[in-house]
Amino acid sequence: MNKVFPNAEDAIHDVQDGATILVGGFGLCGIPENLIRATVAKGIRNLTTVSNNAGVDDFGLGLLLRNGQIRKHIGSYVGENKTLERMVLAGELELELNPQGTLAERIRAGGAGIPAFFTPTGVGTLIAEKKEERVFDGRKYIMERGLRAEFAFIKAWKGDKWGNLVFRKTARNFNPVMATAAECTIVEVEQLVEVGQLGPDEVHTPGVYVKRIFQGKDYEKRIEKRTTRKAQG
Amino acid sequence: MTDMATTPQVPKAKDMDKRTLVARRIAAELRDGYYVNLGIGLPTLVANYVPKGIDVVFQSENGMLGIGEFPVEGTEDPDLINAGKETITEIPGTVYFSSADSFAMIRGGKVDLTVLGAMEVDEHGNLANWMIPGKVVKGMGGAMDLVAGAKRVIIAMEHTTKEGKPKILKRCSLPLTGAKIVDTIVTEMAFIRVTPEGLLLEEAAPGLTAADVQKVTEPTLIVSQRLKTMQG
Numbered sequence: 001m002n003k004v005f006p007n008a009e010d011a012i013h014d015v016q017d018g019a020t021i022l023v024g025g026f027g028l029c030g031i032p033e034n035l036i037r038a039t040v041a042k043g044i045r046n047l048t049t050v051s052n053n054a055g056v057d058d059f060g061l062g063l064l065l066r067n068g069q070i071r072k073h074i075g076s077y078v079g080e081n082k083t084l085e086r087m088v089l090a091g092e093l094e095l096e097l098n099p100q101g102t103l104a105e106r107i108r109a110g111g112a113g114i115p116a117f118f119t120p121t122g123v124g125t126l127i128a129e130k131k132e133e134r135v136f137d138g139r140k141y142i143m144e145r146g147l148r149a150e151f152a153f154i155k156a157w158k159g160d161k162w163g164n165l166v167f168r169k170t171a172r173n174f175n176p177v178m179a180t181a182a183e184c185t186i187v188e189v190e191q192l193v194e195v196g197q198l199g200p201d202e203v204h205t206p207g208v209y210v211k212r213i214f215q216g217k218d219y220e221k222r223i224e225k226r227t228t229r230k231a232q233g
Numbered sequence: 234m235t236d237m238a239t240t241p242q243v244p245k246a247k248d249m250d251k252r253t254l255v256a257r258r259i260a261a262e263l264r265d266g267y268y269v270n271l272g273i274g275l276p277t278l279v280a281n282y283v284p285k286g287i288d289v290v291f292q293s294e295n296g297m298l299g300i301g302e303f304p305v306e307g308t309e310d311p312d313l314i315n316a317g318k319e320t321i322t323e324i325p326g327t328v329y330f331s332s333a334d335s336f337a338m339i340r341g342g343k344v345d346l347t348v349l350g351a352m353e354v355d356e357h358g359n360l361a362n363w364m365i366p367g368k369v370v371k372g373m374g375g376a377m378d379l380v381a382g383a384k385r386v387i388i389a390m391e392h393t394t395k396e397g398k399p400k401i402l403k404r405c406s407l408p409l410t411g412a413k414i415v416d417t418i419v420t421e422m423a424f425i426r427v428t429p430e431g432l433l434l435e436e437a438a439p440g441l442t443a444a445d446v447q448k449v450t451e452p453t454l455i456v457s458q459r460l461k462t463m464q465g
Contacts, residue, residue, distance in 0.1 A: 026295040026332065027318040029311065052332070079371030080318075089369065097370065100294065101336025101378030108333040120381040121340060124359075124412025127377065157312075169329055171312040173295050177333040204331075221311035227319040228306040 003163050003207075004192070005214040008038035011186045015151055017044050018071075022107065022152040022178040023051035023061060027080070027224045030171030031060050034188045034216040035153040040067055048072040050107070050149060052100060052174055054081045059222050065093070074147075076100035080224065099127060102144050104177055109146035111180025111209075116145050152182035155216070156205070159189040160196070163210025164203045172204065179209045188216035251421035254438065254465035255389050257282045259348055259419050261464070262387065263289050267345040268338075270294065270379055273317045276348035276389045290326070292344055294375040296335045299327035316375065336375070340382040347383035349376060351390045351418075353405045356452040358415040358427040360388065361407035373410060380411035392420035392449055399451045401425070401432070422446050424463050431455050436463040 005011040012035060015021070021039075025031030039047075040063050047070050054073055055062035064070050065083050072094040078084050087093035098106065099121045109117050118141035122128050132143040154175050157168035165187060167175055179185045192215040252275050260282035263269065270292045271277050280300070283289050291300040293315045300315060301322035309320040338344060353361040360380060363373040380386050393399055401418060418425040423446045424436035434454040437446050443456045 026316075027314060029295070029314050029318070075372065077372035077374040085369045095370075097372045099373055099377035100332070100375040101340055101382075104332040104336050105340075119340065121378045123381070125377065125409045126364075127373075167329075169310065169312040169323075170293070170295050170297050170314055172329055172331055174332045176331045223309060223311050223320055224314070224318040225320070226309055227303045227321070228309060229303045231305045 001162065003210060003213050004161050005212050007214055008034040008188060008216070009041070011035070011188075011212045011214050012038050012042065015039070015042070015044060018046045019044065019151055020048040020149040021050070022149045022182055023049055024152070024154045024173065024175035024178050025060065026052050026170065026173035028055065028060050028222050029224075030155050030167070030173050030175055031055070032153040032155040032188050032216075033060075033219055033221075034214075035186060036060060036063060039069070040064060043067075043069070045069050046071045048074070048149075050074045050103075050147065050178075052076050052103065054078045054084045056080050056224065057083050059220070068092070072096065074098060074103070076103050102127075103147075104174065106144055106147035107174070107177050107181045110148035111177065114146050116143050118143055147181065149182045150184060152178045152185040154179045154185060154187040154210075156187055156189045158191045158193060158198065159187055159210075159213050160193050160198050160207070161213070162195050163187060163207030163213050164198050165189070165205035165207075165210065166198060166202060167204050176205045179205050184211045185209055186212045188214055190216060190219065251391065252278055254421055254463070255419050257465040258424060258436075258463055259387055259389055260284065262346070262417075263287065264345075265289075268292055268298065268343060270339070270344050270347045270383065272347070272349040272376070272389075274350050276350060277317070279348055279389070292335070292338070293321075294332070294335050294339065294379070296330050296332055297327065298330075299324045301327070336378050339375070339378050342382055342384055344379070344383045346385045346387065347379045348387045348389050349379065351388045351400065353400055353402055353407050354388050354390075354415055354418055355402045355405045356427070356432050357404070358413045359405045360386070360410045360415050361405040362410050364408045366408065376410050380414040385416045386411075386414050387417045387419060388415055389419050392422040392446075397449070399449055402451045422449070425454070428455070433457055434460065436461045438463045
């Protein structure tokens with residue numbers, strides 16, 4: 001078994017124009033920086049990206065947006081990206097907003113072989129329009145579809161050469177669930193370790209979900225909103 | 234906390250008092266053992282007034298239970314943020330989980346209370362806080378899931394718009410975040426419970442009468458026979 005790739009460029013060698021890609025992260029936290037950079041450099045276009053947010057103007061998915069490489073974005077909150085606002089208003093980008101929990105569950109279901117499910121989220125709102133509604137035990141639910149993609153771009157803290165992954169703090173977010181829902185899950189890690197170096201009970205994502213893994217480099221890990229307090233004297 | 238279309242603003246001194254009153258009153262609703270999710274802006278302030286002697290665990294929907302204070306300058310960790318994307322810290326007992334797990338606990342009714350802001354609330358318990366038609370849509374973030382799943386939904390907001398118009402309406406005019414999901418509305422003027430019969434005014438802020446509150450509220454309020462003064 002050889003899942004290890006030398007770098008992001010090689011790991012995305014077969015990602016083509018028009019691809020659908022799940023991109024891990026929440027805000028700028030836990031985003032696959034190397035894979036995004038490589039996709040910008042490769043210049044592939046007409047992408048559909050699925051990611052909770054859309055980065056900021058000059059970082060994260062914002063880099064792909066600014067380059068005109070994304071045709072459609074599916075997410076739950078895009079308020080931090082002015083480029084995106086402008087593109088949506090100009091009709092240059094199709095934007096599909098999902099409630100955050102519905103987005104997460106659509107991806108979970110997609111990865112778990114479940115084509116659709118019923119959720120109470122969004123009943124009685126615009127989100128429910130044109131969706132099948134059913135009553136279970138006296139409460140209304142709407143049907144949402146599972147979501148899968150050709151590729152998932154995932155950022156983990158540590159990973160071994162079989163693709164077993166460990167995430168760190170809130171950089172976990174959408175990463176583990178997205179890792180389950182793609183034909184080809186590509187992972188960048190801060191620390192690539194030998195098989196056997198991760199405790200079996202410590203692994204968050206089993207390697208069965210991972211097709212490719214590589215050692216990431218030059219992490220910026222930009223902080224979106226730096227909030228602090230003074231040290232107590 | 235939740236992503237929402239409203240941007241928190243830097244409050245003026247007088248506004249700060251109003252916000253403090255709302256936050257303190259909502260904090261009095263907290264009970265030992267509660268798991269609580271606070272929205273961005275005014276709702277966040279509730280965390281500052283947890284009553285002494287009880288344990289309340291705050292949930293952040295990006296995948297964390299047990300939110301600590303802001304980090305001391307110089308110790309910020311880019312891998313540790315809240316749903317407002319602000320740097321935060323752990324506390325003893327903090328746990329992390331995925332976004333799917335986070336919303337499973339929210340949708341599954343494990344969160345005892347969520348406190349959210351609002352653009353409009355109506356007498357049926359409908360809430361609008363994510364979208365203004367014709368303006369740029371930022372997205373609902375986790376708000377729709379929170380109102381659908383949390384055991385109790387408290388709205389923390391200013392009683393009127395900046396122009397002094399009611400935000401508590403007979404029927405919301407903006408697209409809804411959730412239908413019939415609000416339990417309680419707390420403003421700088423009043424503590425109001427949503428009941429099947431209508432909005433029940435239980436408390437008015439110090440110095441205000443029920444008539445004062447009614448004047449800036451569109452639907453007719455049912456005034457509690459035991460109307461109290463709201464304690465901040």
